[in-house]
Amino acid sequence: MIKLEHVVKAYGEQEVLKDISFEIAKGELVVLIGPSGCGKSTLLRLINRMIELSGGRILIKDRDTRTLDPVSLRLGIGYVIQSIGLFSHMTIFENVEVVPSLLQQNKKLRRERARELLDMMGLEPAQYGQRYPKELSGGQQQRVGIARAIAADPEIMLMDEPFSAVDPITREQLQDHFLGLKTQIDKTIVFVTHDVDEAVKLGDRICILNQGLVQQIDSPKALLHKPANDFVASFLGEDRELKRLSRIPVTDVMRSGAHPEARTIEKHKSAKDALNRLLAGENSLNVIDDQNSIIGTVNLQDLQG
Amino acid sequence: MRRQGLLLLAAWLGSFWLFAQQSGWKHALSYVASKNQTPIFERNTLWELVWQHLNLCLFSMLLVMIIGLPLALFVTRSYGKPFLGLVSNTVNIGQIFPPTAVLFLFLPIFGFGPTAAIIALFIYGLLPTVRGGLLGLSTIPEDQSNAALGCGMNAWQILWRLEFPQALPSILAGLRTSLILIIATATVAPLVGTGGLGVPIIAGLSTNNVALVLEGALPVALIAVLADMTVRWLEQVLVRWA
Numbered sequence: 001m002i003k004l005e006h007v008v009k010a011y012g013e014q015e016v017l018k019d020i021s022f023e024i025a026k027g028e029l030v031v032l033i034g035p036s037g038c039g040k041s042t043l044l045r046l047i048n049r050m051i052e053l054s055g056g057r058i059l060i061k062d063r064d065t066r067t068l069d070p071v072s073l074r075l076g077i078g079y080v081i082q083s084i085g086l087f088s089h090m091t092i093f094e095n096v097e098v099v100p101s102l103l104q105q106n107k108k109l110r111r112e113r114a115r116e117l118l119d120m121m122g123l124e125p126a127q128y129g130q131r132y133p134k135e136l137s138g139g140q141q142q143r144v145g146i147a148r149a150i151a152a153d154p155e156i157m158l159m160d161e162p163f164s165a166v167d168p169i170t171r172e173q174l175q176d177h178f179l180g181l182k183t184q185i186d187k188t189i190v191f192v193t194h195d196v197d198e199a200v201k202l203g204d205r206i207c208i209l210n211q212g213l214v215q216q217i218d219s220p221k222a223l224l225h226k227p228a229n230d231f232v233a234s235f236l237g238e239d240r241e242l243k244r245l246s247r248i249p250v251t252d253v254m255r256s257g258a259h260p261e262a263r264t265i266e267k268h269k270s271a272k273d274a275l276n277r278l279l280a281g282e283n284s285l286n287v288i289d290d291q292n293s294i295i296g297t298v299n300l301q302d303l304q305g
Numbered sequence: 306m307r308r309q310g311l312l313l314l315a316a317w318l319g320s321f322w323l324f325a326q327q328s329g330w331k332h333a334l335s336y337v338a339s340k341n342q343t344p345i346f347e348r349n350t351l352w353e354l355v356w357q358h359l360n361l362c363l364f365s366m367l368l369v370m371i372i373g374l375p376l377a378l379f380v381t382r383s384y385g386k387p388f389l390g391l392v393s394n395t396v397n398i399g400q401i402f403p404p405t406a407v408l409f410l411f412l413p414i415f416g417f418g419p420t421a422a423i424i425a426l427f428i429y430g431l432l433p434t435v436r437g438g439l440l441g442l443s444t445i446p447e448d449q450s451n452a453a454l455g456c457g458m459n460a461w462q463i464l465w466r467l468e469f470p471q472a473l474p475s476i477l478a479g480l481r482t483s484l485i486l487i488i489a490t491a492t493v494a495p496l497v498g499t500g501g502l503g504v505p506i507i508a509g510l511s512t513n514n515v516a517l518v519l520e521g522a523l524p525v526a527l528i529a530v531l532a533d534m535t536v537r538w539l540e541q542v543l544v545r546w547a
Contacts, residue, residue, distance in 0.1 A: 048455060050451075050454060050455060071457055071458070071459045072457070072459035073457075074454070074456065075454060075456075075457030076457075077457075079452070079455035079456055081448065081451060081452060081455065083447075083448035083451075084448065084452075085446075085448035085449050085451055085452030085453075086449075086452070086457075087449055087452070087453070087466075087467060088471070088546055088547075089470040089471055089473075089544075089546045089547075090447070090546070091546075098466075099457060102456070102457060102458060102462065110519050132546040148456070160454075221311055233415065245327075245473075267529075
């Protein structure tokens with residue numbers, strides 16, 4: 001869907017991005033992460049040509065973005081930014097309908113779509129639709145921001161630290177909501193964050209950037225288990241094995257069989273939950289399904305990847 | 306808001322009814338006039354003077370809008386930026402001179418008559434409108450400009466859908482100040498040979514006749530206050546989001 005080939009971005013003498021190449025498959029969510037100043041936001045903004053390339057090329061559906069008109073390119077890409085950027089002089093409905101109205105879609109249809117989207121984002125349309133952005137909380141505003149980005153049903157979404165301006169509890173809610181949404185909407189998403197936990201939670205793959213280069217790009221599990229170099233290891237943190245375990249369900253690490261005296265753990269719990277219980281003094285745990293029948297067993301050895 | 310609008314309309318209609326009461330004004334003003342002085346300006350009725358005054362203001366205000374707003378727009382575009390300093394300083398100069406001086410400066414060019422007065426009032430009233438436009442158009446919240454660009458608006462759409470509505474409060478505030486300034490300053494226009502409510506004021510001042518001064522000054526004050534309230538009301542109606 002999106003293909004980056006030897007992407008270079010320089011401001012004067014300084015090369016912010018040196019040689020970036022990777023591909024993003026259709027329907028995939030790739031997280032760009034790295035220390036501040038690593039060029040992750042720059043890379044995102046190169047994709048919809050908010051800024052222009054200094055070298056290399058970016059292909060979207062096999063077409064070089066430089067050959068496309070930037071305005072129509074952006075109309076086909078949903079864009080969510082950290083500062084949300086809702087238009088303060090427009091109502092919530094009008095905000096959500098911005099791109100459909102730029103595309104001159106039918107007024108009635110686009111209002112219907114706006115209602116649907118607000119509903120999907122957990123905002124009651126009748127209650128919020130006619131309000132102005134300043135009357136909403138930060139978390140609610142970002143929900144509207146996401147609804148606005150997907151209103152015209154773009155195939156690609158670019159999200160630049162969308163959840164980092166809200167408090168931790170709201171952030172978690174937004175992330176959970178977004179994960180649920182992601183399975184419904186089936187979009188190719190490039191997501192920038194500086195929060196490793198968020199990256200591990202949301203990403204199909206994570207791309208770690210530093211000093212203008214891709215340090216490693218892989219699935220969260222692989223990344224956490226086998227960091228490619230010291231930078232990646234230290235960036236992911238000393239607790240990366242715990243993060244990895246939080247990503248995998250307990251059913252992935254269990255052995256078949258059952259332990260006669262062990263207590264039980266439900267199958268939808270994560271391996272990290274199991275570890276927590278085991279460290280608390282259990283020798284083994286039996287994994288049970290929704291009917292309370294035992295489907296496997298797990299002990300500390302099983303958790304050592 | 307609707308109620309306020311109706312009240313304003315009633316106030317305007319009431320004022321015009323009041324301006325039409327020539328004999329009423331004569332009677333009322335005779336209490337302040339001394340015995341051997343005329344209590345009211347005889348050559349024109351108050352009604353005529355009010356309309357002359359409003360005409361002067363209307364034309365200069367139109368000029369202010371037609372020239373001032375595009376000027377502010379031009380110097381806030383990327384291609385007009387180099388002229389920002391020039392424009393902003395030039396409109397400042399227009400207001401440094403006292404209005405009578407501006408009037409007399411244009412006398413040799415346009416001669417006696419309404420043209421000189423309108424041009425002078427225009428130059429004098431230009432500053433607040435340009436300032437308001439500059440302020441509004443140059444302080445668009447950056448996150449919103451970014452979002453507008455990112456979601457695929459072209460330059461024209463950004464102007465009409467984002468910049469203009471965002472700048473509207475400042476633009477209206479600027480227009481309001483210009484309008485009040487012009488309504489008040491138009492009272493010196495008779496110095497270059499035009500009519501308006503300045504006529505009885507100047508006649509009254511030169512003959513030490515308080516009644517004549519009041520005949521001009523009271524309506525000017527009333528119109529200025531009402532104009533101010535009307536534009537404020539308009540600001541409320543048009544800018545409900547702020």
